[in-house]
Amino acid sequence: MRILLISGIVFVHVPYDPQTSPFLGENGFIDWLRVFVGDSLFRVGVPCLSAISGYLLFRRGLAGLDYGKVLRSKSRTVLVPFLIWNFAFLGLVMLAQSRGIGFGYLPDIVHAGPHELTTLAFAIDGLPINMPLYFLRDLLLCIILAPLLGLAVQKYPRITLAILFLYAILPVPGLIFLKKGILFGFAFGIYASLYRIDIRILDRHAKKIALVFLTVATLLATALYRTGPDHPPLVDVARNLIAISGIVASWAISAILIRIPLGTRLARTEGLSFWIFCAHYPLLIAFWMLWNRMAEAQHYPLFYVLAPLLTLVVLVITHTLAKRVTPGLHAVLTGCRASRTLPSAVRPGEEPAGAKDWTESYANRKKMT
Numbered sequence: 001m002r003i004l005l006i007s008g009i010v011f012v013h014v015p016y017d018p019q020t021s022p023f024l025g026e027n028g029f030i031d032w033l034r035v036f037v038g039d040s041l042f043r044v045g046v047p048c049l050s051a052i053s054g055y056l057l058f059r060r061g062l063a064g065l066d067y068g069k070v071l072r073s074k075s076r077t078v079l080v081p082f083l084i085w086n087f088a089f090l091g092l093v094m095l096a097q098s099r100g101i102g103f104g105y106l107p108d109i110v111h112a113g114p115h116e117l118t119t120l121a122f123a124i125d126g127l128p129i130n131m132p133l134y135f136l137r138d139l140l141l142c143i144i145l146a147p148l149l150g151l152a153v154q155k156y157p158r159i160t161l162a163i164l165f166l167y168a169i170l171p172v173p174g175l176i177f178l179k180k181g182i183l184f185g186f187a188f189g190i191y192a193s194l195y196r197i198d199i200r201i202l203d204r205h206a207k208k209i210a211l212v213f214l215t216v217a218t219l220l221a222t223a224l225y226r227t228g229p230d231h232p233p234l235v236d237v238a239r240n241l242i243a244i245s246g247i248v249a250s251w252a253i254s255a256i257l258i259r260i261p262l263g264t265r266l267a268r269t270e271g272l273s274f275w276i277f278c279a280h281y282p283l284l285i286a287f288w289m290l291w292n293r294m295a296e297a298q299h300y301p302l303f304y305v306l307a308p309l310l311t312l313v314v315l316v317i318t319h320t321l322a323k324r325v326t327p328g329l330h331a332v333l334t335g336c337r338a339s340r341t342l343p344s345a346v347r348p349g350e351e352p353a354g355a356k357d358w359t360e361s362y363a364n365r366k367k368m369t
Contacts, residue, residue, distance in 0.1 A: 001254045003266045003273040005049055008042030010280045010308045013132060015105075015288040020300040023228035030301045035228070036221035041214075043239065044246020046135055047168075047185035051247045053139055054149075054189025062150045062194060074143050077335030082128075082136040084333060085278040089130040090121055092282070105289055127178065132281050134178045141176060142186040153190045161191060169240040171233055181243055188247060199251060206252040213249035216242055271334045275319040276312065278333070283311045 014034075016022070022031035022038075058065060094109045096102040107120060107129065119126040123137040142149070152160040161184075168184040177183055192199060202209065220242050223235050231239075257263035287307045295303065322330040 001052065001250060002049065003269050003276075004254065004257065005042070005045040005250065006273045006277045007312060008037070009045045009132065010276065010284070010311055012038045012042050012045070013281055013284055014038065014304055014307055015284055016300065016304075019297040021229060023225065025225075026298075027301050030304075032221065032225050034304060035225045036218065039224050039228075039239065040217045040221040040242065043243040044250055046179055047181040047244050048247045048250045049135065050139060050142065050182040050185035051189035051192075054142070054186035055193045056189075057143070057146060058150055058190050058193040062147075062154055065147065065150060067147055070143065070146065074140065077337070078136050078140055078143070081274070081278060081333060081335045082133055082140070086123075086128045086130045086133050087121065089282045093129060102289065105285055123178070130278070130281055132277060135182065135277075138177050138179055138182040139186070142183060146190075149187055150190055150194065153187055154194055157191055157195070161187060165244070168244055169237050171236065181240065184244060185247060200255075202248065202252055203255040206255040209249055209252035210256060213242075213246065213252070216245075271323070271330075271337045272316065272319050274334045274337050275322075276315045279315055279318075280311050283314060284308070287311065 022034040025031055057070065090109065093102060093106050097106075097108065097110045107116070109117070109120070109129070112120065118124060120129040122128070123134055127134050128137065149160075164184040164187050168180045172180075174180050191197070220235075220238055224231060224239065227235055254263075258267060284307055287310065288303075291303045291307070319330075322333070
């Protein structure tokens with residue numbers, strides 16, 4: 001799921017300017033497709049990734065959560081990579097802008113005040129310079145709040161999820177979170193883990209769920225395309241709602257993809273997915289700067305197709321090289337993810353390890369309720 005979602009997020013972050021905005025409608029179906037992919041379909045990525053994190057963090061229950069150990073572990077797997085990737089890009093931007101390169105593509109680092117510079121470096125109350133890393137910043141906040149969230153979900157699951165759901169979809173201030181859907185997704189993952197929800201029961205309905213979600217995502221893209229770039233509040237609420245519903249839809253789609261050979265191979269690339277997530281935005285910006293020196297605005301659809309594909313190819317190659325040539329540095333940059341032993345994919349008719357325990361737990365809970 002991670003490699004699928006993060007590859008989609010690459011398409012979400014393909015840069016454009018006012019002259020190449022999809023909402024101008026100059027390229028017809030291609031512009032609608034850009035809205036569908038970037039503003040509708042793959043907006044599910046961030047809430048779903050946070051749900052996965054919450055689910056895994058509480059797989060041993062609330063009592064089994066060693067908070068000190070979790071903080072030490074996540075400082076190595078989340079905080080350190082965030083700082084390294086963000087500071088590296090900040091340094092590159094500062095070097096480029098000091099030589100007169102890159103102004104207009106990224107925030108002005110050279111003339112930035114202390115507050116703006118601190119925010120770009122640490123994402124204290126705004127987006128970091130490596131913009132997609134806001135997810136790691138908000139995820140760290142969720143991890144810090146994990147005991148409180150776990151306790152609230154355990155004692156008052158419906159009220160807690162309802163409040164966080166409304167917080168995520170309604171146009172209310174984000175307070176300490178940059179993207180409100182991350183908090184709900186994390187709490188939803190906690191709920192599924194603490195209450196031992198057998199999420200595999202959705203697999204039998206995977207095709208129907210996927211079809212419904214794709215239909216709704218198509219309708220949303222049409223509404224966004226016709227009303228953008230300044231969408232009515234109701235359309236924004238619908239976008240937030242569909243992004244959150246994508247947590248379930250993404251699981252259903254992954255249940256379909258894991259049955260094919262390509263899905264099996266993708267399921268074993270956790271270190272690669274994190275590498276792509278952290279490095280894709282600087283590379284897209286670099287391609288965008290080069291493109292603007294060589295092509296005109298009317299050729300933008302070609303850039304939209306080539307830039308993310310080239311980005312993925314480059315990052316697959318650099319990830320492989322880094323893993324082989326500098327394994328120590330690679331481990332730090334990926335938060336030691338590549339060293340984990342991942343389970344083999346589940347073949348049709350087989351059950352994953354522990355499936356019987358989950359199924360029995362689910363059946364017993366149904367009897368008690």
